[in-house]
Amino acid sequence: MKRRAVYPGTFDPVTYGHIDLIKRARTLFDEVIVAVGRNPGKAPLFTVAERVDLLKRATRSMTGVRIDQFDTLLVNYVRQRGCRVMVRGLRMLSDFEYEFQMTLTNRKLSSQVETIFMMPSEAYAYVSARLIKEAGALGADLSAFVPPFVADALRRKLRGVRA
Numbered sequence: 001m002k003r004r005a006v007y008p009g010t011f012d013p014v015t016y017g018h019i020d021l022i023k024r025a026r027t028l029f030d031e032v033i034v035a036v037g038r039n040p041g042k043a044p045l046f047t048v049a050e051r052v053d054l055l056k057r058a059t060r061s062m063t064g065v066r067i068d069q070f071d072t073l074l075v076n077y078v079r080q081r082g083c084r085v086m087v088r089g090l091r092m093l094s095d096f097e098y099e100f101q102m103t104l105t106n107r108k109l110s111s112q113v114e115t116i117f118m119m120p121s122e123a124y125a126y127v128s129a130r131l132i133k134e135a136g137a138l139g140a141d142l143s144a145f146v147p148p149f150v151a152d153a154l155r156r157k158l159r160g161v162r163a
Contacts, residue, residue: 003029
C-alpha cells in the first residue's frame with residue numbers, strides 16, 4: 001500500500017520554502033499531493049490556475065508529486081484523495097498557534113486524518129509568500145526566495161501584466 005499525504009496551502013506564490021517541504025515530505029511518503037486552496041479570504045495575487053501552473057513547473061523534475069486544487073473542506077478533500085495524512089509547514093513560533101487550532105478543528109471534523117508538522121530547512125525558515133510579494137512590489141531581487149520563473153511571473157503580475 002502506498003503511503004500518501006496531502007500538502008495543502010495557498011502557494012501564492014510558491015517559494016523555495018514550499019519546494020523544500022515538498023521534497024522532504026516526498027522522502028517520507030510515496031506520493032505527495034500538493035493541493036492548492038482557492039482561499040478567497042486571503043485575497044491571493046495569482047489565480048488558482050496560475051498557482052497550479054507555477055507549482056507544476058517548480059516540481060516538474062520530482063517523481064511522486066502531484067499538483068491539484070481544492071475548494072472544499074480540507075479534511076473531506078484529504079479523504080476523497082484516499083489519504084490519511086496532511087503535511088503542514090511550521091516556520092516560526094507564530095505559525096504554531098494557528099496551525100494547532102486548525103489541526104484540532106480538523107481532528108474534530110475527521111478523526112481519520114492526521115496532521116504532520118514539518119519545519120523548513122534553516123535557510124527558508126523566514127520565507128513567507130506574503131513577504132515575497134511585498135519585497136517584489138518594491139523591486140527586490142527575489143532570486144534567493146523563488147525560482148526565476150516565479151520571480152518573473154510575480155514581477156509581471158505586480159505590474160498588471162497577465163502572468
